[in-house]
Amino acid sequence: MRSRWNDTEARACATDLELRAYSSRLLGQDPALVLHGGGNTSLKGELGDLFGDTRRVLFVKGSGRDLKSIGPAGFAPADLEYLLRLATLEHLGDSEMMRQLRLATLDPAAPNPSVEAILHALIPFRHVDHTHADAVVTLSNSPHGTEILRELYGDEVLVLPYMMPGFILARQIAAATRDVDWNALRGIVLLRHGVFSFHEEARGSYESMVELVDRAEGELGRRAGAKVVQPTAAAPDSPDARPAIALAKLRKAVGELSGSPMLARLDRSPEALAFAALDDCGELLRRGPLTPDHTIHTKPFGAVFDADPLPGLRAFAGEYQAYFRDYAQDHHQCLDPAPRYGVWRREGLVCLARGSKRLEIVADITRHTIRAIRLAEAMGGWRALPRDKLFEVEYWELEQAKLAAAGSAPEMQGRIALVTGAASGIGRAAVEELRRRGAVVIALDIAEGKAWRESWDSREVLALCCDVTDADAIGAALEQGVLHFGGLDILVSNAGNFPASASLGEMPDSHWEQSLELNLSSHMKVLRACLPLLETGFDPAVVFVASKNVAAPGPGAAAYSAAKAGLTQMARVAALEAAAKGIRVNLVHPNAVFDTGIWTDEVLRERARHHEMEVSEYRSANLLGLEVTSSHVAAAIAALAGTAFSRTTGAQLPVDGGNERVI
Ligand SMILES: [Zn+2]
Missing domain, CATH: 3.40.225.10 (Class II aldolase/adducin N-terminal domain)
Incomplete structure (x- = not known):
């Protein structure tokens, strides 16, 4: 040092x-x-x-x-x-x-x-x-x-x-x-x-x-340094051969045990895998923490998960409740019996927390703890404080008061969303609205460059470059996002574009096909990849971003309107199919949202001229006479994904300031 x-x-x-x-x-x-x-x-x-x-x-x-x-x-x-x-x-x-x-x-x-x-x-x-x-x-x-x-x-x-x-x-x-x-x-x-x-x-x-x-x-x-032998990390062997799904199932069970949704992270760094490959990794982690003040973040010991992690979770809950009974006095109240970290044999280390900041804290503490354990083991044995001393600190009135001071949780705390087309416009606004409500977000966009990705705090928004027309790319991004946050509860399928105006008589094949590929087929591919994860989600909800053009198409926009109409029909079928799994599927139909990438100043001026209006008039040319922005659409999306619409599926919500052709 x-x-x-x-x-x-x-x-x-x-x-x-x-x-x-x-x-x-x-x-x-x-x-x-x-x-x-x-x-x-x-x-x-x-x-x-x-x-x-x-x-x-x-x-x-x-x-x-x-x-x-x-x-x-x-x-x-x-x-x-x-x-x-x-x-x-x-x-x-x-x-x-x-x-x-x-x-x-x-x-x-x-x-x-x-x-x-x-x-x-x-x-x-x-x-x-x-x-x-x-x-x-x-x-x-x-x-x-x-x-x-x-x-x-x-x-x-x-x-x-x-x-x-x-x-x-x-x-x-x-x-x-x-x-x-x-x-x-x-x-x-x-x-x-x-x-x-x-x-x-x-x-x-x-x-x-x-x-x-x-x-x-x-x-x-x-x-100790030279004596720490790094075992060769064995290849992970998850029961599903897909660790993302296995982790999402574990996260679901942990959330049910703790009484509210939680975030989970699978750390597969070389150090984590090496630790998870030790024969006695579970026993070591159960001995206790690095220092007792970690217990408010991590509980006094870790869980041990095998190929099927659920028995390990039940064993932890039993052991935690027994620890509480052993040391509690009358005035103590048992905290939830869900673990905050654990070793998953051969897979890595699992960290668990209600919110994203706490997840980061647990991940850092866990990393430091396993390093200390390895060193102390090399010196003859890892010795943590006895459990009665750990209990004193975990249930110390001042530590519990710190937790209580954190205040009430936001509506979507512990929930995980995926938003496509997230770099700008409605997608970006949706990410921000979901964040504001406490969710963490996997944000996908085809936009290259770092600027849009680095504009968010990666603890809360994992932004990845992804082409949503490519099923393999979707799968890879989803896997990365789920290992980072633990699962998926909300899908906002938003990516799309508005092709240049073309009448049917003159439409090139490529124009038609490109619109269908992005504005329709990509949404099916994203949904298909997300469904198995959403099945393990908390109040799982899908929101598709369609268009007012479904009910009220305009000339020159056949490729766009047909794709969005197809998307609407697909979403209705998805609502029928997914209801039995508890997954809600709803749609928003925005119109004339001018703060999106589609509407450059030039396009706006040209369209206003076309309708013989001033730009300001054209911006609010709807029944309410009010401009519609990305943030209005995002608020509707977040509401559909949230508790207010927990009993609604298959609905279509216009966000267009009122349109007589739609009404
Ligand atoms: Zn101190």
Whole structure:
């Protein structure tokens, strides 16, 4: 591990707090130090009030803030003297401690101080840095970890046993450091938890952390690195020989077990496959997590799936409920018994979560955990905390309060959609509307170039270049999308084009055939590929984007109108056929949506002239006299795919501002 300190960047910080935020971000940017909101940092300084009085203040990371992106506003200024008085109390319940920390905060707009605020207050240096460095935790999760760490750091570092975070931990540190010579210390290691470093200067504290962790990494490499044998990953053998379908079935069962749709990801990276090829991979994963604070994201242990994953899922649920019964007190309520990660023998690692951000967190934690397990195994055995200690943290009132603070879930959370023709116009608007409602989206478009694909956050929208007239390309994109998100609940079949005007007497074969291929046949190919996946979906729904031309065609548009009429008829048959599987199939018929790729300014001017109208008049030439945009169509599509229309199939919904030929 090397220091990321950059003098130019550091000099650009105008205040001590800005510099504190800067060196905190250096820690946050290194996933070997902290993951997703883990770790915390602080600065001791002064703050004046309206009356000219100044107080000693601890600026400490706000609860729920992420070191990776923290700025000065992410720190809560708390009255340092008050925190030190709290540290002298014999007992302080954790909820009461959080209330007291809030009371000690000197800015009403500040976030809540970190639960470790009192501990930071006790360390008598201006800067305190705390991480959950993989290397240190891995060493402490192996046999003789304590002796190895004590030997490695000598008198420079205080190595303390594991203790539940919160007030008890602050008390433990206070007791352990009562007679200590702080100036002889560079850090504190909390076994199975992490590391503290401290210094008067920001750089000194940060670089102490880097140096301490670097030594642990070196030690780990010497003791274990060479001994980690990478097994050759065996070829996956999924029961269906199609892992996407098998994963979608597993996701369905997990969602039913947890009570709401969940996302799933199959990690088939070389590391994941190598782990899944180990004979004892399941037993290793069931031993426990890297650090107990991972349990709120991952639960205390992983599931083990065989070729047919469902028995493994049931076994996990049984084991989780037994764990709850073993350690719960009267006031505890059992969380859902669905796993959040697991190893699927020979297939890879499965990560599960309700939303896309949480899925990313679980995937990162799982990756770091299996690496640590392999290293600790090479040192003699992976040792996680015992389950009673894990229970204390998983069901800790403060951890559960963090989850509850996340608020209510959006309508489509945990649901997975596929949208074709997604780079622009109605397709793009549909992706955005589905996202707004909480769904994740596999977005397909034939458009090349990266710009449209990179315009979305890949955690939420997996954008792939795909020609929907090519059945093989559809299959490959679908497979990739399903392995990324876990299944399919919603299909928005939208890709299409509006060919140049051509009367039937002069129509070339190619003109007719190209329109049928894209505007009709491709929709059948996409639907055919999606149906087996939709069967495993949650309230599965298909929405086809047809056209007002079905009911009210215009001269010169035979190729387009005939294809869209065919599409409508196909959708009606699909509604009949798919109903028994619970899949709803509906259509929208938009008209005159001018913010799509079809309508360039020139075409718009030409059509307006043709109808002897001003462009503005032509834009809203419908019964309601209102312009129709992609976002209006997208809202109708999302509604048809959502709960409002959960009892509707085979319906055709005009989105055209009203048209007397249609009505
Ligand atoms: Zn910690």
